[in-house]
Amino acid sequence: MPVIVQKYGGSSVADLEKIRAIAKKVCRCKAAGNDIVVVVSAMGKTTNELIALAKQLTNTPSRRELDMLLTTGERITSALLSIAIHAEGHRAVSLTGSQCGIITNDRHSNARIIEVRPVRVEDELHRGNIVIVAGFQGVSYKKEITTLGRGGTDTTAVALAAALNANQCEIYSDVDGVYSADPKEVSEAKHLPEITYEEMQEMAVAGAKVLNADAVEFAKKSGIAIYARASFHPGKETVIRRDTPTEDHGVRAVVSEKNVAVVGLVGKTVTDCTLNILNAVDETITPIKELRFQCPEEHPTWARGSFVVSTATLPDWDRAKQALRDAGRQELDIEEGLAALSLIGLGINRDTSNVRQAILAMEEIGAPILALSTSRFRISLILRENDLERAQEYLHRKFVAKQNRIPPCVET
């Protein structure tokens, strides 16, 4: 029997009415002759409410205790969805991350899955049960409850799909797939029916919320296709799959992220600079987007470095800043109120034409670029937040909307 893994995010299970609707949807899929594993997030804003409770007790709640606290959110949803499916007359069983065999390292609040042993899931499917999994969580080899960080429920779903060798993995949310830019922000944004794993990963790193990069990695390794769909509005979808090796896509999407900060620092040596900061970063789990160090010629005994942080995704940016200051003992220059604007596409950096065009475009609209970086499939510009809106609209028009006329990777 085909195995389908479905993931429903917090807004799709925000209240009992939505949970009932999801139950009906899942039962229809089961009745159509599939084995179904459903991975759920916490209901609506539950996670934020639980964090707020903890923060009222202390500004620096322990990461282990936060994991104990937050994992209850997904467990509540999984039990309620299972009960709702029973009410529809189907068999279902809810399982925790631990019961699903999701084994992680012990890095609380941002654990990585090191192994998935879905024996129990397979047994329950074999018994004819719909399996409802509390997402976002695992168990460490020390038997501690861990969470998988932002977007962790996606990771649970795709990792389980890979371990179960599922036929497909469906990610349901309030949007019907991936767009060439955020449709709320860019009027000409186009729906993308298909993108590659790599493009999705770069988009996630650049700030797109649809699916996180770790999750896509599991699909990439196992070759499972991911379908991103809207929970309650069937129709369009985006399939995320392996690329066809021969073609370049040009710029597929423009992705933006607000609340970005650039941390600049100066130390006596590169080691001095990096090690202290990396320790602080590690302690406050600051996910660094870009990190670079250099030892400029004019100051041979001083190293200068900088990195880019996405402050909104940090559990506590104020605490992280303090830890960086405490750890650094060197000059620290933190510039906040910035934004990152990224162009994504297979092969867009095969030559420098896209980078050059992007720089020219910012000049045309008078938006200063504070930093720039590229990776294989991405060009990211750090801008002032108040330049973001028009820069985004302009880049999208220049690179994506007009793509059919002038393919950017040919143009120079």
Place this chain on the structure above:
Amino acid sequence: MPVIVQKYGGSSVADLEKIRAIAKKVCRCKAAGNDIVVVVSAMGKTTNELIALAKQLTNTPSRRELDMLLTTGERITSALLSIAIHAEGHRAVSLTGSQCGIITNDRHSNARIIEVRPVRVEDELHRGNIVIVAGFQGVSYKKEITTLGRGGTDTTAVALAAALNANQCEIYSDVDGVYSADPKEVSEAKHLPEITYEEMQEMAVAGAKVLNADAVEFAKKSGIAIYARASFHPGKETVIRRDTPTEDHGVRAVVSEKNVAVVGLVGKTVTDCTLNILNAVDETITPIKELRFQCPEEHPTWARGSFVVSTATLPDWDRAKQALRDAGRQELDIEEGLAALSLIGLGINRDTSNVRQAILAMEEIGAPILALSTSRFRISLILRENDLERAQEYLHRKFVAKQNRIPPCVET
């Protein structure tokens, strides 16, 4: 270092302010040189709110899924209390029932502890941590999450205290111990500084809310003293401990319980009568207070039986009634709106004087006794609920308040 197990009920941890106050209290106790294990209930009405969510999905939520759902309540409290203790500058770690090694049978929603292996708790104490335990829950040998039924957090606390060979077990709630009757209902109720395990167990069975009978059983077996105290008003307390074998106590307390029903039934044989009903009882986890069957002489082929149910403690009395009707296939006569009024005391049934006095007392106030039963330390009368108030006041005055003048077990 002395080991102290403390239990805090739902009203003691109902909000963050109370959790902070408990954290301070626990830290003082730790600073005084004790190893502390704290067992907590869900905050305030959380459990009822979660049940209400499930009931909106179906009238008959699966017991396994309810356990998955409800255990999150205690986990939230345990993580928050641990975070609050960190904020006080002490070390603490929260543990689930499973992590504490509380192994149960697989009877969901009313599991019994079959073994406690508190290895992890001991390790954490050894590391200098205050250990915060999510009460009311365990893990079955099938690795399923189970709950221990009404009062289950008490059971967690006392079972852990016994397994840890703790010096004492302290049960904190909103009352400062055990009284000779409910002070809210009986004006002359007296505080009892000391009672025996057996008396406490009989009181619990008869409807007293202070501490459940299963919990006391663990203390009785291990000989650990239980201190029942008020969380926020230190002062009086009741010690529950082994009896001094030589003395009779006479009537120590009058305990009442409302929402009682008597289920009478007639079947072809005693086996017919009992087995079907016991199956139905089992399925709906109806905790039976009294069960008796007889095969009356005038109907040699018909068995007649009855049992007493406390309807308020059932998850769903309507469902239980239906299951009894479906299972029975014999005549069923359910009388509701009743109350149980019990006299408790070591040795009160050594002769029949107390029973006789109780019957006479009800005659004096014109309250008909619908059923009567006795056990070693208890005399229970089933009355109409609207006779309960004055019957309770009258029995308390006759047996407890005047005890110093005329010890009832001497009087005839």
